[in-house]
Amino acid sequence: MSTAEEEWRGVAAEDTETLTQRATLRLQRRSRALLGSLLRPHSRMVALALALVVAENAASLAGPLIIAIAIDSGIPAAVGGDPSTLAWCVGGYLVASLLSSGLRYLFLRLVGRIGQDVLLDLRQRIFRHAQRLSLSFHENYTSGKVISRLTSDVDSLDDLLDNGVDGLLSAALSVTGIAVLLVVLDPPLGVFVLAGFIPLVLAARWFFRNSNAAYRGTRGAIAKIIVQFVETMNGMRAVQAFRREQRNESIMSGLNGSFRDANRRALDVVAVFTMTVRMVGNISLAAVLLIGAWRVVGGGLELGVLTAFLLYLRRFYDPLDEMAMFANAYSSATAALEKISGLLEEQPDVREPESPVDLPASDRGRAVTFSRVAFRYSADGPVVLPEFDLAIPAGQTVALVGPTGAGKSTLAKLVARFYDPSSGSVRLDGVDLRELSDSALRAAVVMVTQENFLFSGSVADNIALGRPGASRSEIESAAGAVGAHEFISRLPEGYGTDVRKRGGRLSAGQRQMVAFARAFLADPSVLVLDEATSSLDIPTERAVQGALESVLADRTALIIAHRLSTVLIADRVLVIDDGRVVEDGSPAELIAESGRFAALHSRWRDSLV
Incomplete structure (x- = not known):
């Protein structure tokens, strides 16, 4: 090893030690x-x-x-x-x-x-x-x-x-x-x-x-x-x-x-x-005892003082x-x-604004606008959603379809503001989500996922998470609107039944129905359903689809689903691939165009035969 290399390694080691200190x-x-x-x-x-x-x-x-x-x-x-x-x-x-x-x-x-x-x-x-x-x-x-x-x-x-x-x-x-x-x-x-x-x-x-x-x-x-x-x-x-x-x-x-x-x-x-x-x-102690005893014998130190000293x-x-x-x-x-x-x-990446802006009054759903939005999960991570623009009018139900990993759930998380876009803005009735208070955003946007997480406590308590303080009659009405009232009534204690840890007392489909009732009770302007019907069997899914028409009425909705039976109730379908919208239109229009959605629909229809 050369002298220069030795000196360089010595400096590097010293710098590392300094940084560690x-x-x-x-x-x-x-x-x-x-x-x-x-x-x-x-x-x-x-x-x-x-x-x-x-x-x-x-x-x-x-x-x-x-x-x-x-x-x-x-x-x-x-x-x-x-x-x-x-x-x-x-x-x-x-x-x-x-x-x-x-x-x-x-x-x-x-x-x-x-x-x-x-x-x-x-x-x-x-x-x-x-x-x-x-x-x-x-x-x-x-x-x-x-x-x-x-x-x-x-x-x-x-x-x-x-x-x-x-x-x-x-x-x-x-x-x-x-x-x-x-x-x-x-x-x-x-x-x-x-x-x-x-x-x-x-x-x-x-x-x-x-x-x-x-x-x-x-x-x-x-x-x-x-x-x-x-x-x-x-x-x-x-x-x-x-x-x-x-x-x-x-x-x-x-x-x-x-x-x-x-x-x-x-x-x-x-x-x-x-x-x-x-x-x-x-x-x-041994040295003091030896020296002190010698001095006591010689009269240079009193016994009481030595005793106190040793104590x-x-x-x-x-x-x-x-x-x-x-x-x-x-x-x-x-x-x-x-x-x-x-x-x-640690500081949250998604922060509440110091001076939040109020949303304008609205009796229907709210318009959702993506303006020059691009997204990656970390500064040095790969681009998940390349820059794009998208406008969803108030009250429109939009279905997002595409292969796994295409970016559908990421787009939904941006609407719910679980993440902020890396660039651009997501707006609700023209207001940037970053300018809304958390309470205003959560009241306006509700997301139902395939996780259908329930907390320990009664069925009524879990539904009431959508609107704390709701009366029992409002809770039961919300359950009835999504078709959950019948199975809840059959539980041992009805709405008072403890669902236990993570809702383990209920089936996956029942937990999903409770999650729908919770979202319905919250009465948001924008509803995001991320594979929300994936845990339902076919008969239950059909019952829920009927309930969804009342749930989605007069509100903006984003539906992510692999089951096309759920997608077909949408006003508009976006086919997403590699973070980009490759097809956009009503279900009937896309089926008639013989594109990607038409191929998906054809395979789904054949599977039902």
Whole structure:
């Protein structure tokens, strides 16, 4: 390797290290800012907690001093016939102990209350923010990762607030207070003990650097485990149908192994630091005992002072163990906060306008206009919809047909504003969708998909999602309009029947009928049906088609369907291929032209014979 190549590689490595350090500092600043924003509303309670812990430590530190006075003054005076000093020492020790215990009780209750309020706020923030993020985010950021942020990462912060903060405050105050008292009691021994801080400071720096890196590994590993678990549970039918159990077990075993290894690395770091603290502490204690005893024998140090010094010294190093545990919890919580703050930093691609525009009044459907619209899912991704113009008059029902992947659903998602176009604009009665408030847009445009997702709860509750606050009679009327009233009435509790998780108590067709009733109750100006009849059998589909005529009346509709029986009720058909409209006309006109739609219609008609 040439000298120039060596220098280039050295510079590249240095640049990489610098970038890594900058990224780490940015993550740390971001997580600290999040923690500060969580604690800021509780600043008064935090200040009170600090006052309580200071008072509690002061009462606790008084104990060894009282013992020293009792040994050096109280006991000799009592032997001489005056027990008052000793009595005052005993009483003072009891009062200090009771005061310390009472203040600690109040402190722990207050810190616990602050911690739970902070965690409640954080969970609400994560859930609220995740709901506001755009569909594009949720298609890339798996639900398992969001669950990991909301569970294991929040639990790490819970551990820090419940145990770590208490340990840190008590330990920091104890170490500071004892250090001062040691120097006051005997300056030479005090300075000797404080010299032992030099290796401890070096060990602490090593610990924080390595523990932060180790716990970032544990946060990433547990997130992957949760993602795999959620994916497996959601896809259990496919898992069992295709006998994927062994493969999933192998994947989970590898992820669990990675998590175990990451935790081992973190625990190894804690073990080394704890060993260093205890080793320094024990060596210091042995040395002080030896030197102090020699000075007591020589008359240079009183026995009570040595006793108090040793008691304080024991307390001096014990809190350092607690600080190690805090540092352990802090590193874990910091790594968790970095992940959580990263999620909270995400911004929706589809944003609500600061000054929304009102839609003009309309008794019928609204005109939908695509003006020089082009779309790609990411800035560097392929073009899904090349630039095009399209006008759909108010009240017209338009069917979109074409091969899978042609761009039909993408076009529908632009109308529902799940995405914004990469260029151009989509307008509703002349108003750009980006200028409408979310509430106005959702009231004007409703999309029914083949997913037909239902939430746990009653059938009536799921239909009422279309218009919260609707009366029971309005809910039943909506169900009757789409032909769902009959099967709902036959359910064990009728409209009050719990559909259970994801609507599992109902068949796919029944779930689709409930979704139609929900859309009908919402009474939108524009209705988008994306393969909305795909889950229906032929008799049910025919019944729904009859209901669709009333559902689609006086409103604009976009229908995406592979079943041409549904398409034929449209006023207009758009044949889409590779993101472009290649045929446009009424069903009858396109059938007569012998083009692509005519070929589709011919094959469909032959399949019915």
